[in-house]
Amino acid sequence: MDKPNDEIDIFEFCSRLGETAKNCAISVLIFLLSIVILVFRKLMWIGAAALLGVLVGCIVFAVAKPYTVSSLEASTGGVENTVVIDHINKLDVKQPHRLANALGITKEQADKIRSIKAYYGIDVNRDGVVDYVDFDEKYNPEDTMHRRLRSFVHLEVSLFDESILPKLREGLLRYIDDNPYVKSLHEIIKAQEEQMLVAVDNEISKIEKLQMSQLNREANRLDSSGTTIFMTPESENRTFSSDILELYEKRHELEKRKQLFKNTIVVIHDFIPSEEIVNTLAYYLSKSVIALSILGFITSLIWQYRKKLYALLTDEDELTKLAQKK
Secondary structure, eight states: OHHHHHHHHHHHHHHHHHHHHHHHHHHHHHHHHHHHHHHHHTHHHHHHHHHHHHHHHHHHHHHSOOOEEEEEEEEOTTSOHHHHHHHHHTOOTTOHHHHHHHHTOOHHHHTTEEEEEEEOEEESSSSSSOOEEOTTOOOOTTOTTOEEOSSEEEEEEEESOGGGHHHHHHHHHHHHHTOHHHHHHHHHHHHHHHHHHHHHHHHHHHHHHHHHHHHHHHHHOBOTTSOBOOOSOHHHHHHHHHHHHHHHHHHHHHHHHHHHTSSSOEEEEOOOOOOOOSSOHHHHHHHHHHHHHHHHHHHHHHHHTHHHHHHHHHOHHHHHHHHHHO
């Protein structure tokens, strides 16, 4: 007997739910339409502010120096890139004399440098390859899915004159190599890797001697017919082979690092001169027009409701009520 009533209740519920969704959609559309109408009413203010933005953008473009951006990617080997990146970011381009002394360039060349900044590389899928550079510096150490690569450095410079790029490159690499702490770390790592290389060679020699000794013993064990009898299990032979291969792989890796990381930092992708100007007229216009258009719209609303705002700000009772609500 309850089934028909249950069906009626479900039908009514679905109807009400549909009606509510319909009313919500209508409310959203009315709200959006109201905003569009409001913007159209304020087009005169927005247009005037946009024209002012064009004027401001042109003035800033005429005053500003054009600059280009170039980048270099490098590896620090065993030295933690945190030390190198922090060392680079301590360079102050606002003090040309100190910058020139640090990089071994002239003050005139230092004046042509707009910025120098080093960034970390982020590995998303933990495969040891850089997935993106943390330009926004938003890396979260608590995010276990992403990690900073420990040896990658992305170095970016913006210049008013690219003719100084070779001298700047030379000065930056020398600035890193000449840092006493970085140099000490590099020397310690080189000594440790040299010791490891000797240890690997010793282990390879020991295993080769054991394997040769084993082969000699097996060669001396002959049956009556003169056929060699191998007494050592095959698994032991395979173990020797796999151990030697692993040690040789380790040795090759150490030799490769020894050849690559003779200096503290090794360039992977070098600076490439760029003829593309960053701060073009379009660059300044896009920023100034958008910013002043929004400001013009806000100003028009303030002007429209100026009397109410003034009354609100001068009415102590209203301000007290607002403070109590907060």
